[in-house]
Amino acid sequence: MGAGGRSGIVYSPSTARTSGHAPPGDWSDDRMAAYVIERVIRSILVLLGVVVVAYMLVLLTGDPAATIAGPDASPEDVARVRRDLGYDQPVPIQMVRYLGRILQGDFGRSSTYRQAAFPLIVERLPATLALTGAAMLINLAIALPLGIYSAVKRGGAVDWIGTVLVFAGQSMPVFWMGIMLILLFSLTLQLLPASGYGWKNVIMPAFVLGIHGAAYQTRLLRSAMLEVLGQDYLRTARAKGLLEQAVIIRHGLRNALIPVITASGVQFAVLMGGAVIVETVFAWPGVGSLAVSAINNRDVALVVSATFVFAVFILIANLIVDLSYGLVDPRVRLS
Numbered sequence: 001m002g003a004g005g006r007s008g009i010v011y012s013p014s015t016a017r018t019s020g021h022a023p024p025g026d027w028s029d030d031r032m033a034a035y036v037i038e039r040v041i042r043s044i045l046v047l048l049g050v051v052v053v054a055y056m057l058v059l060l061t062g063d064p065a066a067t068i069a070g071p072d073a074s075p076e077d078v079a080r081v082r083r084d085l086g087y088d089q090p091v092p093i094q095m096v097r098y099l100g101r102i103l104q105g106d107f108g109r110s111s112t113y114r115q116a117a118f119p120l121i122v123e124r125l126p127a128t129l130a131l132t133g134a135a136m137l138i139n140l141a142i143a144l145p146l147g148i149y150s151a152v153k154r155g156g157a158v159d160w161i162g163t164v165l166v167f168a169g170q171s172m173p174v175f176w177m178g179i180m181l182i183l184l185f186s187l188t189l190q191l192l193p194a195s196g197y198g199w200k201n202v203i204m205p206a207f208v209l210g211i212h213g214a215a216y217q218t219r220l221l222r223s224a225m226l227e228v229l230g231q232d233y234l235r236t237a238r239a240k241g242l243l244e245q246a247v248i249i250r251h252g253l254r255n256a257l258i259p260v261i262t263a264s265g266v267q268f269a270v271l272m273g274g275a276v277i278v279e280t281v282f283a284w285p286g287v288g289s290l291a292v293s294a295i296n297n298r299d300v301a302l303v304v305s306a307t308f309v310f311a312v313f314i315l316i317a318n319l320i321v322d323l324s325y326g327l328v329d330p331r332v333r334l335s
Helices: 029-060 064-069 075-085 091-103 117-152 157-171 174-188 203-229 232-239 244-281 287-296 300-328
Strands: 009-011 332-334
Touching: 029 091, 029 300, 064 075, 091 300, 117 157, 117 203, 117 244, 117 287, 117 300, 157 203, 174 203, 174 244, 203 244, 232 244, 244 287, 244 300, 287 300
Parallel strands: none
Antiparallel strands: 009 332
């Protein structure tokens, strides 16, 4: 079984002894530091690329100067705003100047809020992280038991129900599911608030995000468990007299978790991206709803800042996923 297709991490139970490469659990401090430094350098290059793409997309979707000047502004006023903000310069020159400011920690001022853009994003970040974290917990709380049980009781009632839930969860758009939950639990039953910030307010948006990701995780874990359950070492474990629960959890699940861990990093990225839509539907005061407003207002600094923050957390999640492989399976090593 492969390591989930991720670059830089491969299985090598035999060559780890002959090539001098130790598994992550036995990495020296120097090897670990070198690997992390290499990933950080790559991540910086990725972040610069993200900034360039985000900046260019905002410019290509409309004239920020016209949006800032307002619908009633004269052509002279728009030209003055464009000149004052530097949008009259060629795009490559604008991009170089903006990247230079970012390297100094200056993401610019929000044209909507008339203040530094990055602190606005940082202020909203805890709400988005709380929503994403709650959604990830719901995701795993559904996917792990349902995926394991569906594989162990293949063809049973739980397996069929899980299959239906998987297809339903992946088929329903998150915005439609959010609206349906608001109509049911807020307007009809009046059990949960439709918007706002608090522990009650996070239940519905976190469930919408979590159930959508749980569908994919359940199917993935079920497939991995079915592959593992037919291996010889599980039959050997049963022959030694181990309890069936110990065989499934200690031996089967641990070897099936590699693709699930890989998918968890991807799911975190999906949840961060999905938070943009869900936060708008539930009026959750996070980075996503702020980013939507910034896009509508052609707020370049705010859009770039929000995109940059999303990219940072996605890269950190991927690094954590890569480093966690060795904790789950000692056959994984650094290539």
